[in-house]
Amino acid sequence: MKHKIYFLIPIYLLFSGCQTEPEQPNISSEKTTPPERLWTEKDRQFILDELDRTTNELMKEIENLAMDQWSFREDQNRWDVAEIVEHLTVQNELHYREIYAVCNTPELVKYLPITTGEDGHFQKYATDPAKSQAKWFLHPIGRYCSKRQARNAFLRARDGLRDFVEATKIDLRKHFTFRNQAGDKPIEEIKIGDVRDLHQLLLTGIAHTDRHIAQIKKLKKHPAYPREI
Numbered sequence: 001m002k003h004k005i006y007f008l009i010p011i012y013l014l015f016s017g018c019q020t021e022p023e024q025p026n027i028s029s030e031k032t033t034p035p036e037r038l039w040t041e042k043d044r045q046f047i048l049d050e051l052d053r054t055t056n057e058l059m060k061e062i063e064n065l066a067m068d069q070w071s072f073r074e075d076q077n078r079w080d081v082a083e084i085v086e087h088l089t090v091q092n093e094l095h096y097r098e099i100y101a102v103c104n105t106p107e108l109v110k111y112l113p114i115t116t117g118e119d120g121h122f123q124k125y126a127t128d129p130a131k132s133q134a135k136w137f138l139h140p141i142g143r144y145c146s147k148r149q150a151r152n153a154f155l156r157a158r159d160g161l162r163d164f165v166e167a168t169k170i171d172l173r174k175h176f177t178f179r180n181q182a183g184d185k186p187i188e189e190i191k192i193g194d195v196r197d198l199h200q201l202l203l204t205g206i207a208h209t210d211r212h213i214a215q216i217k218k219l220k221k222h223p224a225y226p227r228e229i
Contacts (some may be wrong), residue, residue, distance in 0.1 A: 038173035
């Protein structure tokens with residue numbers, strides 16, 4: 001028995017020494033690379049500069065208007081300056097609410113192939129000759145009792161947008177907003193304009209402001225526009 005015992009121990013040790021430890025998961029391979037940030041600091045600065053430019057241009061157009069100039073209409077179907085400024089204020093407020101809401105939704109990078117490189121589509125709206133009809137909720141209804149109130153309301157809305165753009169850490173290129181029920185359509189059926197990233201939504205608002213600044217300048221050239229004495 002002693003010989004058997006001494007013989008078995010080395011064999012046991014031989015087999016036990018050949019056993020390997022269970023493979024450990026490759027932790028490094030499970031780590032994912034953080035997604036690339038697409039909305040750049042250059043993008044941020046461009047929006048800030050354009051918000052400032054269009055705000056300053058609008059203020060320049062309205063700051064010295066007398067009340068008869070402020071309320072002059074080309075005809076009953078066209079807006080006066082007061083109504084244009086009110087319309088722009090409401091548009092800025094609604095865009096702020098839309099951006100705030102969309103920023104709290106998941107990133108939808110599957111729409112990037114549609115919107116990437118298409119900023120010009122939204123910028124050209126500033127000079128697009130096609131007339132557009134404002135939705136009912138963007139119609140001016142006399143919300144402000146004075147030129148001062150209208151001016152301050154517009155500046156307040158613009159300041160809110162500017163503060164957001166200046167401080168946000170959200171990648172505005174990865175959050176999208178939709179028009180014409182595009183969110184319910186297959187991606188291959190969606191056109192640029194029906195989906196836009198939030199940077200492009202801001203570009204739309206800037207172009208919209210440029211469009212109405214041009215309208216005010218045109219109105220001032222009307223033969224019946226009140227002239228300073």
